[in-house]
Amino acid sequence: MRPGTSIDVDNLVVWVEGDTWNGLPSVTIENPLAPGDLAAVKMAFKPTAITAEPALELTTADNQITISDAANWSFTVNPGQYDLIPGTYVWQIEVTDDSNPAYVQTIIHGSAEVLNNYTTTA
Numbered sequence: 076m077r078p079g080t081s082i083d084v085d086n087l088v089v090w091v092e093g094d095t096w097n098g099l100p101s102v103t104i105e106n107p108l109a110p111g112d113l114a115a116v117k118m119a120f121k122p123t124a125i126t127a128e129p130a131l132e133l134t135t136a137d138n139q140i141t142i143s144d145a146a147n148w149s150f151t152v153n154p155g156q157y158d159l160i161p162g163t164y165v166w167q168i169e170v171t172d173d174s175n176p177a178y179v180q181t182i183i184h185g186s187a188e189v190l191n192n193y194t195t196t197a
Contacts, residue, residue: 088187099152109172
């Protein structure tokens, strides 16, 4: 399946270097293809789609993403200060259910921007 895109979500994935990014306040996956409940979520940022390793990866395991309702596939990407240099990034969100074997699916992808901080004097 081709991951979805959203200009509205891309507009939320923008912050100034050093500032606290507001995260994604509430994401609900309608009609998930997985047979089980939501068990894990990852959001990865890369400078380009072909870069091997993410420049930043946020996960439920590291408490940067919170599953608010596993049965209804709802989660929040928590606010935080993330160490990315200014520039444009590609991002993806991957979800995993609690079935055995786990069902893994990349559900959405897009572009992010970290803006230069002009107010820092240090």
